[in-house]
Amino acid sequence: MENNQTQKIVTRFAPSPTGFVHVGNLRTALYAWAYARKNKGTFILRIEDTDKAREVEGSIEHVMESLKWIGVNWDEGPDIGGPNTPYKQSERLDSYIKYAKILIEKGFAYADPYTEEEVEAFRKKADEEKRPFLYRDHRPENPPVWNGSLPLRFKVKDIKSYEWNDLVRGHLKAGAEALDDFILIKGDGYPTYNFAHVIDDLEMGVTHIMRGDEFISSTPKFLSLYDALEIKRPEFVMLPPIMGPDGKKKLGKRDGAKDFLEYKKEGYLPSAMINFLAFIGWNPGTEKEILTPEEFIELFDLKQIHISGGSFNEDKLNWINKEHIKLLPENDLEKYVFEWLPKELQIKKIVPIIAERIYKFGEIKDMVEKGELDFFYKEPSYDKEKLIYKDTAKEIILKNLINVVDQFSKIEELKFDKNEVRTCLDVISLETGKKGEVLHPVRLALSGLEKSPDPFIISEILGKEETISRLNKAILLLS
């Protein structure tokens, strides 16, 4: 388990193209990537497309787009090649056949003569008897010579309990029940995951295998295969599961796990997604919760990976995203916000106002649709009763508004900013002694909304002329 200082770290992310990737897949990719980056190693993207029936068109592009979105870049992969090309399992069949032949020669593999229905019957019987299904209980006595059209099975010669070390969980073991004559090559000529990934990892020089803990129980199968081929075991890094929001079930596509790119569509930041994903199953052991991707790589350490599952908490994601929005340089923030705004609302000065009120950029869409921002570019319409602050007499409100217009008129056009406006309104408030009676009607006259940003900044954004014009409209309404 000790890291050999001279050995270059090689990790990989190996999705199967069966549709979109979700946060669980991405977290695995993220850790493998971060570990490689931190150790100046190599991160490989490999496509495990050996199940032709489940393959979904466009998946590979979708996976790559998901990774690219959050900046998880690979050093070798199907699109860019590398020293161990090809990076799609469907194009590596020769390798699997080569090793299959070695196994046959060594007596570690044999053809499976049963039909799928027959095997299914064995399984059903075992299930009814509440026994684990083991093919080796039905191992044929004189299997036919393998000709490529029958499934090829691994032959477990030494049925024993296996033990191994895991960099996260430490010492692990499994009973002999976990060992079976699993299929190496299917009837259709494609290898199974169990076989293919072992060969690929060997040929690609993968040093650390990171994957979800659902693979713990099949690890003895891999181990027996390593032994048969006399391959040195790679390091195992079992990642804890990500549970759904209820904290009970493992998060999976069937339980509503979202397409990872949905988060992009909803307006989350890549850096926030990395931060959030990183913290499901790992933390730096300090009280720091907001990390940039660079900080994450720097701090990432296998020793701090958790062993128990964590649940996906959207509230926390939202909070993290908000914190990352705060970290955004002005220009980037503006770019993001403008993406969600119609032309007429692409006003520089409203960017911070909006940013302060959202967790994710998608919320801007709602604000726009509800017309909550319209007053920034067009005169609001509102019920005149709303101008009245609490039970203040109409005459007082009117008098104050007239006073405000009077004072605003005296401010130089170029000096008409939020500070000047605030000072001016403060003076008037001080004279009347009732702040609300002055500020509320002004704010309402400008925004037309019960809830809005303060009147100072609105005045600045609207400018002197428009501000006074709106205040005059309000005066007219009340008269």
Place this chain on the structure above:
RNA sequence: GGCCUUAUCGUCUAACGGUUAGGACAUCGGCUUUUCAAGCCGGUAAUCCGGGUUCGAUUCCCGGUAGGGUCACCA
């Protein structure tokens, strides 16, 4: 059912065997304030149960309970 694995506030988590069990999100309250948002301050809230080992267990061991995984010609 077999095998494997996990267990600290509602959630994510911290705590060389010795802490008033810490932090964050959420929630509640207060301050600030014309409203909203933000900000600041504070509150509620946890070691699954039972045995051991120990002067002393959240921590180590055993058992129970509860959760998760796995038992494919899927990965």
